[in-house]
Amino acid sequence: MKQYKAYFIDLDGTMYRGNESIPGAAEFVERLRIQSVPFMFLTNNSSSRPEQVAKKLNNLGIAAQHGQVFTSSLATASYLTSLQEKAKVYVIGEEGLYTALEQEGHEITDQGADYVIIGIDRNISYEKLSLACLNVRNGAKLISTNKDAAIPTDRGMLPGNGALTSVVAVSTGVEPIFVGKPEAVAMELALSRIGLEKSEVLMVGDNYETDILAGINAGLETLMVETGVSSFKDIQNMVKQPTYKVKDLYDWLKQ
Amino acid sequence: MKQYKAYFIDLDGTMYRGNESIPGAAEFVERLRIQSVPFMFLTNNSSSRPEQVAKKLNNLGIAAQHGQVFTSSLATASYLTSLQEKAKVYVIGEEGLYTALEQEGHEITDQGADYVIIGIDRNISYEKLSLACLNVRNGAKLISTNKDAAIPTDRGMLPGNGALTSVVAVSTGVEPIFVGKPEAVAMELALSRIGLEKSEVLMVGDNYETDILAGINAGLETLMVETGVSSFKDIQNMVKQPTYKVKDLYDWLKQ
Structure with missing residues (x-):
């Protein structure tokens, strides 16, 4: 498998569902941390501040700092600054x-x-x-x-x-x-924030219409997990397929 | 000019604007009353009861009884009853x-x-x-x-x-x-309520997209007044034209 320099990771349906963590999520993030591979959480949730999102992740046993959380609100504010x-x-x-x-x-x-x-x-x-x-x-x-x-x-x-x-x-x-996923705007801002090229980053998410299309629209390779909104069956006839598909992040860690 | 057996009359932009009556509106309605020509007010406003609408008209010097007011709420309730x-x-x-x-x-x-x-x-x-x-x-x-x-x-x-x-x-x-204008549903319910055929009723209103198209969609002849939303210039390139166009209802009374 290709080695990526960084990972963009969706939250809802990928890391947790409601207030429960998704099996394999904490282990996946822990592996990245141990290997010193940078990652950023990309969420369309605009309601919370990054500090609040990081705290929620920490409470679920997922190591995250607020600087690793890029919400659609941060993306929107940053995009607006680029305009005016x-x-x-x-x-x-x-x-x-x-x-x-x-x-x-x-x-x-x-x-x-x-x-x-x-x-x-x-x-x-x-x-x-x-x-x-x-x-x-x-x-x-x-x-x-x-x-x-x-x-x-x-x-x-x-x-x-x-x-x-x-x-x-x-x-x-x-x-x-x-601004948010699946728009290319959010992805370009995230790439600029992490300081890498699109070919170097893997986009990980459960929702084909937002996460996977965001990656595809912005030219990133993508990993779809079947722990949230989209099933493999849902997307079997889609012309644009994710680069990888796994049942959950445990499966991904085994590859 | 063709004699109609009844008139459907829009309210906002045709009878009044906000809390002011539109010139010619009261005189037009008075003429119908004197000639014993039935008329019904058709409004997309769903917020008020017919009694409240009639009272507003009366306060503006326009003679109306609540039975002559057919709101989109009445149309919707009646349409629903026809379904279940x-x-x-x-x-x-x-x-x-x-x-x-x-x-x-x-x-x-x-x-x-x-x-x-x-x-x-x-x-x-x-x-x-x-x-x-x-x-x-x-x-x-x-x-x-x-x-x-x-x-x-x-x-x-x-x-x-x-x-x-x-x-x-x-x-x-x-x-x-x-349900409401420009849908044919509201017009058919209004025709059934007044007990006449579409060829016998003239639809009067200011808004091309709602009043005039409602008439046209339901097969009624139409009179557009230029006292509200649409101007003659707005509609000059429309394929479907109103049967008659007048500046205001004073002009109509002179014809």
Whole structure:
């Protein structure tokens, strides 16, 4: 098997499901740590700060530092900075998105925004959606952390950020720019952060539509695990196949 | 000019804008009343009960009884009854929609719904959207009062019910059935309510995409007024033209 200089690793469905770690996940990360192979966790979850994500991983026995967590909120804030150094932004989102934008020095406002930035917000309201629409109709560009239509929870599949973003997109007729997986934007930012070329990094994930396509779209080789959303059967007729497929990360460690 | 046996009349942009009546509106309705020509107000607004709409019209000097007001909520409740006599429904909406569904004898529930019914809800929440998605994923059919992407307000164009509905449609991948204008469903129910054939009724409205297309889709002749959303210039290249176009209803009364 090819040796990679680094790994990008998805979280939900790859490292854990809800509050339970997935068999092989901790062992896989521990092997990378022992071999001093760099890795970065790439998650479309925009709600939490990297410190909170790292803490969750640590509680599940997975060694991670906050600098190894690259959320769609960090990617979005970083992407925004590349467009405009200090932007006025109207934000729908949770703590992770607000913190990321503020840390990049962007100014949060209700009116006259240059950009409307949308991430998952479990306290979404008509007033928030209205302010987003008014700013977009007033010329603000529309950026969304990720286009996941649904998110898995204990109760079932609940609305994801892509579904919430559609309110503003449908109402204004303006197409959003999505940043997170499977967009190449997030992957290019992650590569730049880790300082490696796409050929040197393996993208590991369970979700064909986000993780695997993110890798393929950005020109990375990919490893699909069958511990989350997508099954091998689901993807058997896809033209673009992952480079590797394994039942779980135990299987990968055996190869 | 052809004599029509009845008129279907739009409200917002045709009878009033916000809380102001539109010139010629009261006189037009008064003429119909004096000539004993039946008329019915057809509105995509699902939030109010017919009594509330009639009261608003009366306050603006426009003679109307609640029986002459056919909202998209009444149309939706009536359409639902045609599909299933007593249905279990999960509802997102305001007073007008709840009242209409209850008056038709449908049972409102959070779980195990046969249908999810969505109308404009200015108290929308993530929990409401989640329950809608869970019911749809559990097999409930998705019906929406109307697909208006935006609604005009004093603050500007705010999200309409079509935009809110898109959260559930995008998240579940299930296409909604829309009832209100420009769908033929609402028009056929209105014709049945007034007891006339489509050739006997003129549809009057300001919005090409909703009012005029509703008439055209259902086979009615149409009168477009330029007092609301659409201008003659907007529609000059449309293949399907309204039967008549007037600046305002004063102009129509002169013909």
